[in-house]
Amino acid sequence: MVTSKRPRNSESWIGNRYIFLLAKxxxxxxxxxxxxxxxxxxxxxxDLLRKMRILEREMKKAEQQSExxxxxxxxxxxxxxxxxxxxxSIYADLYQLFGQAAxxxxxxxxxxxxxxxxxxxxxxxxxxxxxxxxxxxxx
Numbered sequence: 001m002v003t004s005k006r007p008r009n010s011e012s013w014i015g016n017r018y019i020f021l022l023a024k025x026x027x028x029x030x031x032x033x034x035x036x037x038x039x040x041x042x043x044x045x046x047d048l049l050r051k052m053r054i055l056e057r058e059m060k061k062a063e064q065q066s067e068x069x070x071x072x073x074x075x076x077x078x079x080x081x082x083x084x085x086x087x088x089s090i091y092a093d094l095y096q097l098f099g100q101a102a103x104x105x106x107x108x109x110x111x112x113x114x115x116x117x118x119x120x121x122x123x124x125x126x127x128x129x130x131x132x133x134x135x136x137x138x139x
Contacts, residue, residue: 021112021113022109022129044104045101045104045108045133046130046133048100048104049122049126049129049130052094052098055094058090059090059091062084062087062090063083063084063087065079065083066080066083067080101122102115102122103118105129
């Protein structure tokens with residue numbers, strides 16, 4: 001009988017293998033060539049991930065405000081629609097940043113991690129990805 005070594009929690013198929021590969025290739029990318037240019041690339045990735053966190057918080061607040069104004073005791077459809085439109089606008093910006101972050105991971109790893117896997121890593125293992133780029137930017 002063959003047993004699966006794949007994790008059965010929320011980390012699904014994005015196991016440590018991809019996280020270690022990202023850390024290794026990001027480090028190699030940093031140490032090759034001009035260190036200042038590589039460091040700027042790491043910092044820009046770190047900033048991108050930070051901006052994503054900020055937009056996620058703003059989107060959550062806008063969605064909560066929309067839900068608040070949809071409740072029967074506070075019902076105001078105009079305000080609810082305004083906050084829903086704001087959340088949609090923020091989501092569009094967030095989706096664009098999400099794509100940019102995935103493209104940067106593909107670029108930094110020179111294709112060692114494909115875009116689909118990079119997107120899954122950002123979605124499912126964000127804290128690990130953030131810690132890799134925070135560590136590389138400090139080096």
